[in-house]
Amino acid sequence: MKSKKTLQDVAAAAGVSKMTASRALRGDKDVSSTNIQKVRKAAREIGYFGNHLAASLSSKRSDLIGVVVPSLSNIVFPQVMSGVTNALVGTGFQPVFGVTDYDPNKENEILRNMLSWRPGGLIVTGLDQPEETRKLLLDADVPIVQIMDVDGTPVDSCVGFSHAKAGQDMATAILAAGRKRIAYAGCNIDKDTRAQKRRRGFVDTLNQHGQTLVTEKIADGLSSVAAGRQLAKDLSEHHPDLDCIYFSNDDLAIGGLSYCIDAGIAVPKTMVLVGFNGLELLDAFPGKVVTSRTSRQEIGETAANLILASLKGARSADPVTTVIEPEVLLGDLKPK
Amino acid sequence: MKSKKTLQDVAAAAGVSKMTASRALRGDKDVSSTNIQKVRKAAREIGYFGNHLAASLSSKRSDLIGVVVPSLSNIVFPQVMSGVTNALVGTGFQPVFGVTDYDPNKENEILRNMLSWRPGGLIVTGLDQPEETRKLLLDADVPIVQIMDVDGTPVDSCVGFSHAKAGQDMATAILAAGRKRIAYAGCNIDKDTRAQKRRRGFVDTLNQHGQTLVTEKIADGLSSVAAGRQLAKDLSEHHPDLDCIYFSNDDLAIGGLSYCIDAGIAVPKTMVLVGFNGLELLDAFPGKVVTSRTSRQEIGETAANLILASLKGARSADPVTTVIEPEVLLGDLKPK
């Protein structure tokens, strides 16, 4: 049992040629049912499982789909990955995940590495890759789907939504609710370009209505509930007259909510807390946090399906951009 | 730029043989510094990146580390994956993730698939694989680390903690706090064997102290905040005299907390809510939920490092079992 079994061993055990064994195991045509049985039996008995390395090298294609996400510290990207995985189940394709930590250099390195495995396709988060990485993708000659954003020029296909618009829509909703003393609270701002786009959309819309942010505060490190709690504390202590905090995501907003609850600040009456993503977690606080619900699973599934379609369609299908619009959830916040 | 560049192309461009180019790019010995420069330059200029398929096939080893987790719907396993990724950064090894959805058949299939890529090592969640899968792993001849559990017999090495003991410890703590009317609330019970082990440890310890569960309730589907909220509602409506609910994890417990807050039930005074994992999310509710803090990142990192050590040590190192004990966090619960 120790020695690696090769197709040759299976063939020998089944009394046929390597080629026939190969065909039989892959369900190719041109094999008699007798031999199919024999080969399958032999493979099972000697404990054979294929060698994807050799198979992919020989056939010049692999059934790997590379998926590159910036972070695992927040449930959002695991959910995207989950969507990809679901869409790929039963197709014979297997996802391979890479994590960039929002580092463009690491992203480039990961993509190079993935491409060297000759994947069937690539799913990459975001549209804002540096020029060098972009070129890498353009030259790659595999279907590529960029996800989670549509504000920019995709390399190939694209599934997501406009963060700029999400920020604008939220600002409109907040203004409609009559809020005037608004702060921004974020994390990791220079690295997460999508959060930046939301912020910009939000601020621009405020400005267009003659308003400005009262203040803003950016915490170091990754977003977390604890960071949000601290941000809310700092902001409301320095600016007791705030009536709304726009957080860069739900994790922070929930931290803010936890602070407000403890500090006896009425939410959303006295203070509106705005997040982003619409995490299921918010079910624990019905109506409290204003947010935009994004469909992470659906984005992952759609991206994977685009890859599959493009792979099935032999020649590279035309690039598609699919927008999966977030839904603004106002919760208990009633427009005046 | 379109045509795939091969090592041969690089060699030609650099005016050396394929073999010299190969050595130069891998930093092997026996290459003059002149040629190293020439080859590197040529590779950069024609946009060459290697072919891991060919390299791994030829060298009979790949730098892939397979990581199999049961779920992505909860932040716990992404954090483990994150730990693995961190430990692997800069080592030249790349993690490949698979998700089983707690389905043993899917797990077997994923493992077969991974093994067919001849990975350098395998990290697998849990010790309770069916016999057939266990045999697959035993015959695999790659370093294997099973994680998140130590209650059982590992195939090779193992990193985690005893869920039975975690359940026992928690029961001891709850009894010490004087709680007598205790319910169990879980999800997905038949599939998550580790949650089962905790439950059993918990119940056994209650019994040893002459107590029994007042009731228990299992929700269908995956654990979630919403499910926990509903479980808490059902349990406390049917059993108004409960003074403690032992949830199978923190997600459910937080849902329970959210119900209690809305229902005006004092936590932990009137009702003790117990979870498991010690998610960072609990920072939003300081002191409210009793839980056991597990070190997911650390488990992932340790597992990856074990694989690396075993790979570096040429011959398979002796199996190691590393216990990373969870810490019981009682929060505001004071023993009477």
Place this chain on the structure above:
DNA sequence: TGTGGTATCGATACCGGTATCGTGATCAGT
């Protein structure tokens, strides 16, 4: 000058599959 050692390189043989094409056998139709 002869000898041995070291540094550098290339020819060749694989790694374990798959693509391709050719061969013999079987069978229907005339």
Place this chain on the structure above:
DNA sequence: ACTGATCACGATACCGGTATCGATACCACA
């Protein structure tokens, strides 16, 4: 019985690298 088509199968040539070993050049030293 002969022809052409279809079926089943195997021999052979790769896929794009790496391992191995032998060849060459250069140098130190006897």
